Structure formats: C-alpha cells, structure tokens
Amino acid sequence: MNTLPSSIHSCGIGLRRQHFSTIAETKPNIPWFEILSDNYLIEGTVQREFVQQIRPDYPITFHGVGLSIGSVDPLNKEYLKRLLTLKKELEPAWISDHLCWTSAYGYSTHDLIPLPYTQNVVDHIVDRIIQVQDFLGESIVIENVSSYLQFKSTEMTEWEFINQVIEKSGCSLLLDVNNIYVSAQNHGFDAEDYLLAMPKDRVKEIHLAGYEDKTTHLLDTHSRPVTEPVWALFAKAVEHVGDVPVLIEWDNDIPELSRLREEANIAKNIQQKILGSRQ
C-alpha cells in the first residue's frame, strides 16, 4: 500500500542541497518540495539518498531541464529511462519540464533556449510530449520560460503557442508568473494579456522567483526575492486560475531556508486573501 504523502497544496519550496541538513535536522513545516529531477538521476548518490530519507515526510514534485522537449534531436531514451526509475522510486505528484530546448545536434546547453512560435513547432512538440507521456505513463506538466530574444520565424504569440501545445498534447501547464513578467518587459507586451490567455483549467502549479534588472533587460536569475510587480501579477494569476499550488524557486545566491519560507508565506497570504474574498 502506498503510504507516501502525495497531496500538493498551498506554497512549497524548491529543494536545494544547501538546505539538506537544516531540513533533516529540523523537519520544517513545509507543505511540499519540488526537486530538480536532473540532479537525482544517478542511483546511490548522496542527494538521492537524502530525498529518499525525507520523502516519507513530504509530498514532492519533479522539475527538470533535460527533457529538451523542443529539440530536433531524438528524445533521450536514457534520460527518460532514468526519470521513470526515479518516478517509481519517489512517486512524485507530477513531473514538469520547460517549453523550450536545452540540447541539439548532440550538444547540451543545460540552459533554457526559447523556440520560434510556429505551427510546425507546435506539431513537433505535441508529438514529443505525447511520446514522453506514453513512456512515463502519465500526463506531464510544461512550464512557460522567460526569454530575451524572439525569432524572426515566429508566426504567433507565445500564449497562442502555449494554448495549442496544451490543448493538442493533453499536458498541463506550470504557470511561471515571474517568467511572464520578465518576458513582457523584455519584449514589450502586456503581461496581463498573456496571463489572462492562459488555459486556467489546465494550470497545475504556479512558480514564483526573483529576477535581476540589467537596465537593458530583466534577467531571470532566481537569485532575488520576488519583486512587487510580480507579486501584483501573481495576485491576478490567483484570481484567474483559483486555488493552485505555488512554489518559490531560488537557485543562485541561495539564502537560509527561513528566508524562502518568508517568501512562501507572502505567497500563501496573497493566495488566501484572494481566494477568501471570492467565497
């Protein structure tokens, strides 16, 4: 019988190795953790053993970078096999990755590169998402990325592109509110137009993070607190999608776990206020 906790609700935190000992020693009251699945794909490593150790106490989700769903390369079978093994071992509530490409022509960038938004690319990605879902035996969750460039070959808006991919593939959406804001500032569109165009019934999770202002553009560094305009956009996102789990991401210049929990509490309070006022 499955006894592992699986309920993902309220505001979770992205699990980072800098907090392993604090979590093991204090067992903090955090509703759930999102693990960066790419870091746990080798059996028997310290980090994998740590997650096995805390798993009975916390629900978890997987979040990856290596799927490279938008790549022209064939899907990486070895990567998928390891992901499936990890899934069976840790039983995440769901598995997410990004709507972008991270590898091509045998090279892996380990970074999130945007796609040209065309009908051909929609069809290409839908086909690959369906293959991944068939292999993993479950619907996956795809995240909108932040971007600093737009390709000339793009034929549609990013939100039209996302809607088509979600609709045709049957996957769900990980709505990254910070990414919408960063891309809107970098490309001069209205973040609310994008947000309100999202298929609200398909949003499985919301991400929040901090960016860095480079004056010519905003850089999605995940190294800062969530900014005021992103909190404001998050409030509108909650109004749009309702009660959806939220996650605080922090990947660089990582502070104490307590600081991340403060961010999570702000998100929780905004969410509760808006959801409460709707009852």
Place this chain on the structure above:
Amino acid sequence: MSLDKLQQDVVKAFFGDPIVADDYIIGDDVLTAAQRFGIYKGSVHGVLTQALSDMYPVCKALVGDSFFDHVTSKFINKNPPDTAFFADFGGGFSHFLSHFESAKSVEYLADMAYLEWLRHNAWNSKNQSASDFSTLETYSVTQQMAMVFSLAETASLWQSEYRIDQLWDAHQEESAIDLAQIDIFEHLKLLIWRNDYTLHMHKLTAQQFSFLNAVQQGKPLEILAEEFTETLPELLSISLQNAWIRSYEIPISK
C-alpha cells in the same frame, strides 16, 4: 527557416562558431540581435563555468579567478557538454589543462584537476552497503579460493608524481597542513572512495596499491594468493579493516 537549421546554427554558435544573429533574431533599439544572442551565449557559458568552478575549486584557487575563467571558457568551446547528465560534464578538464600552454607553469595543475574529478565522481557514483564478511569462514576452501572481491563502486586508484593529496588538503578550511611544508615532488599512490556521506583519500604503499589494483581487475583469491604470497593475509586484513574492499562474490560453479 527550419527548426533543424536554427538549432544547429544557434547551438554551434554557443560553442564558438560564428553566427549572423540578424538572420534569426529580431533586434530593436534596446538590444541588437547580436546582443540578444549574446545574453544566451553568456548564460550557457555562465552555467557551465559555474559547474567547473564547483567541481575544480582547488584548481581555481591555484591559478586565480581570472585565469580560471579564461581557461574554462576555452575548455567549454573545445569540449561542449554532450550529455544531459550534468555530473558527467567536465571530465576532460585535466587532459585539457595538461596541453594548455599557459597552464604549464603550474606543473601539477592537471593532476590536481584529475584528483578533483575523481572526488567529483566518488560523490556522484553509487554508494553501496558492505557485504557481511563474518560469514567468509563458512565457505569451503574451494569456494574461498574462487572468491572475487570488489572495491566500492565509488573507488578510484590513482598515481601522481606530486603530493596532490596534501596540496588539496591544505586548501581546505581548517586544514592542519601548512602549504609551505609540503614536499610536492613526492610520488603518490592514492585510493579515493566514498562511504555514505564521507569521502576518503588514503595514501597507499606500493604493495597496497598493487593489491587493490589486482582486486579491481577481478582476480579471484587463488590468483591473489599466488601474486602476493606471504603478504596476502596482511593486505587482505588492512583492506577489510579500512573497508577498502566492500563486497565479495563467489562464482556459481557449473
């Protein structure tokens, strides 16, 4: 423009090939197409440089931040990552350093990189529980002679012409080793391995090294006995005491 062509040109340009960014990317008054491409190229190199920096902290300390950034940038362009598994990236750094002309003034730098790579590998290899050696005596002499021992999956045996282990140690916080007191030009035979959350480095004697090397080659106890004759009991004993040997197997006779 096909997605195929776009990804081929863009990914190759991340690792040094030229690209006419205007052919692919929309530029504007704020940032040109080349500048927008540059943000991504900088980000890709930044992620990889950070990974190398985390993997090779003592090498970085030995050459300084500026030279390390220079050499890692060259390394990344020559050896772009070809795997989705981040832990596998950076393995050729020691070899690259050994041929990098301006790094040759620090003659032990490539060896330090190799040690740091072995340590990285030990952290990222499978930890395993030890066999129950108390039952060894329950086997028949024939079974014992056929017995094959194994080191930990995380273990590496390595030789260097320098005391890289001491140099590495001296660069750790709270190290008791005084950098000035190290006689760097001393031959080193080393075993690196991990047990749970602890990574061990043992300086070995020549005989211990040969013995563990023979074990790692999968030689059965019968062959080990022939090769190491009267020193075998002591070698076996110290290997078990230190948990260098983690497990054993007895081949099933047909």
